[in-house]
Amino acid sequence: MSDTPSLADLRDQIDALDSEILEKISQRAHCAMQVAQVKTAAGDTVFYRPEREAQVLRRVMERNAGPLDNEEMARLFREIMSACLALEKPVSVAYLGPEGTFTQEAALKHFGHAAVSVPKSAIDEVFRDVIAGSCNYGVVPVENSTEGVVSNTLDSFVDSSLRICGEVELRIHHHFMVGANTNRDTITRVYSHAQSLAQCRKWLDANYPNIERVAVSSNAEAARRVAGEWNSAAIAGDMSCQLYGLTKLWERIEDMPDNSTRFLIIGRESVPPSGDDKSSILVAVRNQPGALHELLEPFRENGIDLTRIETRPSRSGKWNYLFFIDFAGHAEQPEIAALLQQLSAKVADLKLLGSYPRGVL
Numbered sequence: 001m002s003d004t005p006s007l008a009d010l011r012d013q014i015d016a017l018d019s020e021i022l023e024k025i026s027q028r029a030h031c032a033m034q035v036a037q038v039k040t041a042a043g044d045t046v047f048y049r050p051e052r053e054a055q056v057l058r059r060v061m062e063r064n065a066g067p068l069d070n071e072e073m074a075r076l077f078r079e080i081m082s083a084c085l086a087l088e089k090p091v092s093v094a095y096l097g098p099e100g101t102f103t104q105e106a107a108l109k110h111f112g113h114a115a116v117s118v119p120k121s122a123i124d125e126v127f128r129d130v131i132a133g134s135c136n137y138g139v140v141p142v143e144n145s146t147e148g149v150v151s152n153t154l155d156s157f158v159d160s161s162l163r164i165c166g167e168v169e170l171r172i173h174h175h176f177m178v179g180a181n182t183n184r185d186t187i188t189r190v191y192s193h194a195q196s197l198a199q200c201r202k203w204l205d206a207n208y209p210n211i212e213r214v215a216v217s218s219n220a221e222a223a224r225r226v227a228g229e230w231n232s233a234a235i236a237g238d239m240s241c242q243l244y245g246l247t248k249l250w251e252r253i254e255d256m257p258d259n260s261t262r263f264l265i266i267g268r269e270s271v272p273p274s275g276d277d278k279s280s281i282l283v284a285v286r287n288q289p290g291a292l293h294e295l296l297e298p299f300r301e302n303g304i305d306l307t308r309i310e311t312r313p314s315r316s317g318k319w320n321y322l323f324f325i326d327f328a329g330h331a332e333q334p335e336i337a338a339l340l341q342q343l344s345a346k347v348a349d350l351k352l353l354g355s356y357p358r359g360v361l
Helices: 007-041 050-063 070-088 102-111 123-132 151-157 194-199 201-207 219-226 238-243 291-301 334-344
Strands: 092-096 116-120 137-144 163-171 175-178 189-193 212-216 232-236 247-250 260-267 277-284 306-313 321-328 349-357
Touching: 007 070, 050 070, 050 163, 050 349, 070 102, 092 102, 092 123, 102 116, 102 137, 102 163, 102 238, 102 260, 116 123, 123 137, 123 151, 123 260, 137 151, 151 306, 175 219, 175 238, 189 194, 189 219, 194 201, 194 212, 194 232, 212 219, 219 232, 219 238, 232 238, 277 334, 291 306, 291 321, 291 334, 334 349
Parallel strands: 092 116, 092 137, 163 349, 189 212, 189 232
Antiparallel strands: 137 260, 163 260, 175 232, 175 247, 277 321, 277 349, 306 321
16 A cells, blocks of 8 residues: 555645634734734834834745745745735835836835835825825835936935835846737837836847837836737836736847846835844035045945945035945944944035845845
8 A cells, every 4th residue: 555645635634734824824813903903002103114024024034944935935924914914004105107017016025915006107206105194105216237226216315304114126027018909010119118128128139120119107108008009019027918918929038137126115214123234325425535435444444244336416516426325234233323423424414314124025
């Protein structure tokens, strides 16, 4: 007799495990509702805690024994946490729209599908909605691994009181798509966002060198236009494909296979340390020889890991510049607090944009 369980036995095991999982998720949801009651009684109106969620997801990944990989397991828990948080208070999230953009995909990846995602037509509108309290948080793109920094996002921080409270990285896959009415043999133009067209430049040169490349406000807008035309195509992602009922002629046409975009989560509150954090600052330096060296030297002296530095022209005068700097650590750590104090004495102005958990997913 074989010791291998039968298909019926395995299905019985799965049914029993499903019942246990269902019971545990329900218990977790009841705990979440009790958390909401305790917070309300204490006058605490902040229900979403980025540092707490980052800690939970890291612990899930550390304890995961497989066969599901760490990221897949974390995504499952992300959705459970999102649904439980919605029982406390649904989180509203403004994002650079319209519906179906990569920014919406990033928002759902970070907050889960129980969050209420609200599309906005421009990055500054996302900032305005969060400042006004119309939405709890916002999601904006900040840099792409192929095309570099998103200037509008950096510039929006200059006069804003908002804080960075999280980050999420999204692998960007572009597809060449057509609508139900498209004549595939007579495609004369392709719509997409300017950055997406740039990220697929070599592929377009090789496969459709003669068609017109039309830059539009977003990839979702490109997909929307194509849905009603007969001679055009769109370069966009999976969400736009599904939303507008398009067909992929070619998949993953981006020139760089590791093409990724980093998004920032913006909110009104500071985030406590999570144990693995990053900080972002905005610095104005005096226009003098050696200013950049003097700015960066304290990082080397204190052994602080610089993860990114970007330069933007200052509005205060010609040839004056602002530096956006990301580095490892949290502003509440003694060594980081000392670094910020040291920098403040050397520069014309320093603004802490936020300390936040390093991206988990």
